[in-house]
Amino acid sequence: MASNYDVVIVGGGIAGLSLAAALAGKCTVALVEAEQSLAFHTSSRSARQLIPSYGPPVVQELTVRTLELLAARDAQATEPILTRRGFMLVGDEERVQAEASGNMHRISHAEAMELCPALNPDSFTAAGLDNGSFGCNAPLLLEEHRQSAVAAGADIITGAKVHSAQRLGSGWQVGAGTEGFQSGVVVNAAGAWADELAVISGVEKLGLQPFRRTAAIVNVEKPLPPETPMVCAADDSFYFRPEGNQVLISPSEHVPSGPEDAKPHPGDVGKLIANLNNVTTLGIHSVERAWTGLRTEAADGIPVVGFDAEAPGFFWLAGQGGYGFQTSSAIAELAAALILGAVEAESPESRTVEQLAAARWSIRR
Numbered sequence: 001m002a003s004n005y006d007v008v009i010v011g012g013g014i015a016g017l018s019l020a021a022a023l024a025g026k027c028t029v030a031l032v033e034a035e036q037s038l039a040f041h042t043s044s045r046s047a048r049q050l051i052p053s054y055g056p057p058v059v060q061e062l063t064v065r066t067l068e069l070l071a072a073r074d075a076q077a078t079e080p081i082l083t084r085r086g087f088m089l090v091g092d093e094e095r096v097q098a099e100a101s102g103n104m105h106r107i108s109h110a111e112a113m114e115l116c117p118a119l120n121p122d123s124f125t126a127a128g129l130d131n132g133s134f135g136c137n138a139p140l141l142l143e144e145h146r147q148s149a150v151a152a153g154a155d156i157i158t159g160a161k162v163h164s165a166q167r168l169g170s171g172w173q174v175g176a177g178t179e180g181f182q183s184g185v186v187v188n189a190a191g192a193w194a195d196e197l198a199v200i201s202g203v204e205k206l207g208l209q210p211f212r213r214t215a216a217i218v219n220v221e222k223p224l225p226p227e228t229p230m231v232c233a234a235d236d237s238f239y240f241r242p243e244g245n246q247v248l249i250s251p252s253e254h255v256p257s258g259p260e261d262a263k264p265h266p267g268d269v270g271k272l273i274a275n276l277n278n279v280t281t282l283g284i285h286s287v288e289r290a291w292t293g294l295r296t297e298a299a300d301g302i303p304v305v306g307f308d309a310e311a312p313g314f315f316w317l318a319g320q321g322g323y324g325f326q327t328s329s330a331i332a333e334l335a336a337a338l339i340l341g342a343v344e345a346e347s348p349e350s351r352t353v354e355q356l357a358a359a360r361w362s363i364r365r
């Protein structure tokens with residue numbers, strides 16, 4: 001017999017887990033994850049940086065709100081989620097200026113060299129700094145969401161891939177692995193598989209596209225001081241940041257992919273190392289480990305959050321692209337408010353992201 005919940009969340013990455021934590025205790029919630037472990041895909045593969053100047057304006061707003069929520073959490077906790085780490089953009093005048101925003105200010109070449117003496121001074125002419133940027137303890141954040149969801153009564157089921165979802169009366173019947181669920185609301189937090197989940201649910205897909213992004217931890221001759229900001233090329237050819245005595249590097253590639261367990265392509269990390277050994281004095285000599293994740297984007301680059309206009313009770317929580325952590329707490333707050341409103345009114349309605357942004361301010365007042 002199918003178990004009954006107000007909300008079934010499909011996907012156990014940062015999106016699904018943060019929403020489960022926000023909803024649990026306020027309505028009945030099940031989260032189902034295809035893999036045996038939570039956060040197996042993109043959510044365990046990020047660079048763990050929260051950058052208020054990164055992304056379109058609505059993403060920047062959601063990032064600022066997420067930072068507020070995480071700072072409030074840190075003020076009450078012994079182990080912080082956030083660690084101050086600036087974000088510095090280097091490149092030519094035109095590209096750096098194009099990225100300048102309220103959260104990023106221009107700095108001189110000399111200031112940039114002082115912040116990261118490992119840079120080859122001839123490799124850039126202009127720089128910008130976002131001092132409101134933070135490193136994020138992503139594993140701790142994910143685990144806290146899991147714990148608080150479970151403590152408040154949510155059921156988390158792993159190793160259960162959702163293979164069917166149909167409208168049944170005023171709700172949904174969901175088949176996952178060998179189990180069945182009935183719920184008023186289904187949340188699509190399936191990351192790179194979000195469009196695939198829509199199709200098996202009889203919902204029109206949105207054209208969400210996963211893009212590959214590789215990163216690696218490398219060993220270096222000259223470690224970066226811990227206070228070094230994340231350094232990012234304005235032409236998107238690399239970024240790097242300290243990771244203890246090692247360095248995290250990425251070629252910042254943006255290559256379309258199908259939904260899959262992505263792996264680094266042979267040669268990609270080697271090419272990046274050759275480039276970084278040219279533009280820095282890091283002296284990268286070996287790779288500790290390398291990985292690839294999928295950043296899934298809508299055509300306009302803005303996360304898709306809200307009830308589907310055509311499929312009552314089908315809630316999108318997808319397309320977070322490269323911003324899934326930095327927007328997570330704010331998006332969970334908004335999504336929970338919309339879903340709880342619908343659960344209480346029993347009439348799920350469609351919302352645009354602009355309405356979500358507006359809702360954010362009403363939540364804060």
Ligand SMILES: Cc1cc2nc3c(=O)[nH]c(=O)nc-3n(C[C@H](O)[C@H](O)[C@H](O)COP(=O)(O)OP(=O)(O)OC[C@H]3O[C@@H](n4cnc5c(N)ncnc54)[C@H](O)[C@@H]3O)c2cc1C
Pocket residue numbers: 010011012013014015016032033034035038039040041042043044045046047048049050160161162163189190191192193194197212213214215250292293294295317318319320321322323324325326327
């Ligand atoms: C190299 C790299 C660096 C990044 N750096 C940053 C960063 O510094 N800051 C930042 O904010 N973001 C960063 N990101 C982006 C961020 O990691 C993602 O936006 C975020 O992890 C997406 O989370 P998610 O929960 O939507 O997806 P996922 O973590 O992929 O979770 C989706 C889950 O849904 C499950 N699923 C799919 N289909 C089904 C089904 N049918 N049934 C059940 N379960 C299903 C999958 O198994 C998966 O576990 C980075 C990404 C990459 C790849």
